[in-house]
Amino acid sequence: MEVFGKVGDGEATIATGLDKVRPVRARSFLAPLALLLALALPSAAAAAVENPCEGPQARFLLCPNLRIAPPSEIYAQKAGGHVLLRATSDVQSRGLGPMELRGRRDGPRSMRTNQRIYKKGGGHITVPSEAKLHFTYVGTYFGGSYWKVHELANFELRQVGPDGKVGSVVRTSPKLNYCLRDLYRTRAGRRSPPGRVYPGCNQNPFQDRVALGTSVGWSDIYPAAYHQQWIDVAGLRGCFAYRMIVDPKQHLFESNENDNMSQRLVRLPYRGEPGC
Numbered sequence: 001m002e003v004f005g006k007v008g009d010g011e012a013t014i015a016t017g018l019d020k021v022r023p024v025r026a027r028s029f030l031a032p033l034a035l036l037l038a039l040a041l042p043s044a045a046a047a048a049v050e051n052p053c054e055g056p057q058a059r060f061l062l063c064p065n066l067r068i069a070p071p072s073e074i075y076a077q078k079a080g081g082h083v084l085l086r087a088t089s090d091v092q093s094r095g096l097g098p099m100e101l102r103g104r105r106d107g108p109r110s111m112r113t114n115q116r117i118y119k120k121g122g123g124h125i126t127v128p129s130e131a132k133l134h135f136t137y138v139g140t141y142f143g144g145s146y147w148k149v150h151e152l153a154n155f156e157l158r159q160v161g162p163d164g165k166v167g168s169v170v171r172t173s174p175k176l177n178y179c180l181r182d183l184y185r186t187r188a189g190r191r192s193p194p195g196r197v198y199p200g201c202n203q204n205p206f207q208d209r210v211a212l213g214t215s216v217g218w219s220d221i222y223p224a225a226y227h228q229q230w231i232d233v234a235g236l237r238g239c240f241a242y243r244m245i246v247d248p249k250q251h252l253f254e255s256n257e258n259d260n261m262s263q264r265l266v267r268l269p270y271r272g273e274p275g276c
């Protein structure tokens, strides 16, 4: 379970670490050529795929849309010679349908994925995605390892000039891998299920397939104290923009690809309040 996972009372529809652990079939990893092909195919296939949520068929689809709330609960933590500016992230599912990925094993700690997009009136389409799942260790305190979406989000710090203009990136967060899950229902609505559909990310290292997603109106939130939820700001002075970007590599198909960034201004050295 992730940090708030135990709050949930929803029916688990996704396998968890409690599932029966079964060994990976060795054939998957003993044939280098097969592995190379498996690694090469998804990107080749995905490169040819247009975003179905922007084409003519979009009106028949319940396309997902991810957004990310501005960084909150920002605080500085001194650690050795480092100053870690920690912030809470909130990836929000705000489209007509859920963001859902289906992973299939293609390496010892990775899976390739398809994105499932539901259709109005029932059924779904399956689209090859360039998103990868990595079996990601987040420390024992936060439960060990999970199958997470690689490069689902990133955090960056940009210099802000005296004219308020946001400049280039000066620092980034090491964190890139996130679950997609239903942690909190942050916006109730007609299309938002009242209970969790995607309660948590799988923890079974031997799993061959996983499904993960975030339902409409739900959020996946990581508190500022979470593993790698920081940017090292040691030595920096002045006004900066703390930016969070969801799907920075544009791997996931969404109805709106232009609302994936949020930011908050911070003055460094940090004195406990955002703003410049």
Ligand SMILES: [Ca+2]
Residues within 6 Å of the ligand: 065, 066, 067, 254, 256, 257, 258, 259, 260
């Ligand atoms: Ca979006």
Ligand SMILES: [Ca+2]
Residues within 6 Å of the ligand: 247, 250, 251, 252, 253, 254, 257
């Ligand atoms: Ca996207």
